Amino acid sequence: MKAFLKFDFNIVTKKLLEEKLDGFGVKYSIVGFGEIEFLEELTPEKLEAITTLLNGYGIEIIENQKSILVQKIKDLIAEIVLQENNLNVKSSAYLADKLNHSYGYLSNLFSEVTYTSIENYIILQKIELAKHLIVNEKLSLTEIAYKLNYSSVAHLSSQFKNTTGITPSAFQRIIERRRKIANEK
């Protein structure tokens, strides 16, 4: 028997962090997604032990300032993409305002660290979300276009095709055939 799962990464991560950090008996507070404040000084040995433990779950403590800012940009983009209602401001203005840096600075930094532009990254995230909605929620393209604030289904379809090289319906067909094969095994 096979079951298909859906995750809320926010909850998964939070629970995991709470369980593991409680296990260390340290005082901390979870400030936001991807940000923890330790409420006491940690010995290097303890920090090392926490780092190693978290690494085992694919969680990494970011040390480099540039990477931290890039991660914040990514977190805000995730927020923008998931927004049900269209933002009244442009994403560039939103990022600059939230992070207190000029968009030009953020944009250069982002490209330097991630090898892609903020604009491309937003499109990639939207298309990834569209894929998720096609596969896991079985939404129609019309519903997805509406949910992701595309002006029309045609606009969503062409951005999907431009980004992935395949049409949304081919994508859906391929994933369904893969699942069928997996179920037969």
Added chain:
Amino acid sequence: MNKEYIHIILADDDEDDRLFFTDAFKELKISTKVNTFNDGVELMHYLNDPEAVLPNVLFLDLNMPKKNGIECLHEIKNNARFDNIAIAIYSTSSSEEDIEETFVIGANIYIKKPSDFASLKKILSEVVSINWQYHTSGLNKDNFLLRL
């Protein structure tokens, strides 16, 4: 911390294609390490060594002697040790059926071999950049399908 380079492997029996390919990677902004193999048997021999450094992206030519790309793809997809490798089919065929078939078997990327060096560089740069996003932004690899 993560090592900031991408490990690439190409299996292709055509010597010119291998040369083009390694040269194109040398000119990209992202630092890469490229290994090449002449056929599927050599490739699988390398991958099946438990000590082998597994690539981030594996480029597979479809028509190779001894063991072709499809056979390699099947073997790789049936071994959980290779789950994290993104697989790019690198082929001269542009038959819609071939392309969809390789995606269904488990390929992530399908590249029609370009005829000139500039397009090759552009395509490889795109592949590596998108793969990097999957690698560093926790995207769902099961939904990673890209055709160029």
